[in-house]
């Protein structure tokens with residue numbers, strides 16, 4: 001495991017990208033997220049069947065488990081689909097949201113993940129729920145593996161929205177479901193999503209109260225974008241109440 005710095009060493013990290021944090025202690029402690037990743041990864045070693053939302057799903061080793069958090073179900077509750085739309089899910093994990101999008105009326109769904117086990121896992125659940133005719137999986141770091149001429153009505157990422165130091169040495173790809181070192185992936189998402197959204201489409205980010213909201217809004221502003229709150233839901237997690245927040249990313253002039 002990486003070092004678990006105390007809050008004082010954490011905020012003195014020389015690699016911090018956000019000057020306003022120096023001397024404050026408002027950022028969520030990313031080591032808690034790494035602990036949740038470790039706990040979930042260890043209890044789900046091997047391939048498993050899990051029950052989430054009343055249905056059985058396949059969970060492959062090293063993939064984010066929606067059975068160990070209420071975030072995935074909460075975010076599904078917050079999300080709406082339009083009949084016939086095209087939907088891109090970044091970071092599909094076991095594929096629950098991609099499957100729900102297909103069952104919810106989307107004409108075509110592309111589900112990507114940086115974790116190859118998640119891509120295989122999404123494929124398994126897509127077949128299990130009978131939606132393989134309209135869901136395609138792609139192993140991709142954000143948009144890198146997509147054809148540049150693709151456009152989607154909705155781009156959606158239930159993201160790894162807890163900030164971690166940019167130099168964090170990851171112990172497993174599973175940790176990338178929880179933390180984003182230096183918010184580098186979020187910065188790229190905020191920069192690149194607009195290239196893949198259709199003219200009247202929407203770019204959605206599913207965040208939580210663990211996210212560095214101010215830091216992410218700063219990044220959005222640097223990319224000429226801003227956040228608009230769509231819907232939120234507060235649920236009890238083992239650590240206490242957590243708010244799950246659906247955000248639309250719009251151009252700053254809107």
Ligand SMILES: C[S@@+](CC[C@H](N)C(=O)[O-])C[C@H]1O[C@@H](n2cnc3c(N)ncnc32)[C@H](O)[C@@H]1O
Nearest residue numbers: 072091092093113114115141142158176177185
């Ligand atoms: C919080 S999990 C959500 C998983 C799933 N969508 C769900 O709701 O259960 C975040 C997902 O994003 C993926 N991810 C992290 N960084 C990524 C990147 N740069 N490109 C694509 N996927 C990424 C992780 O592997 C993980 O599956």
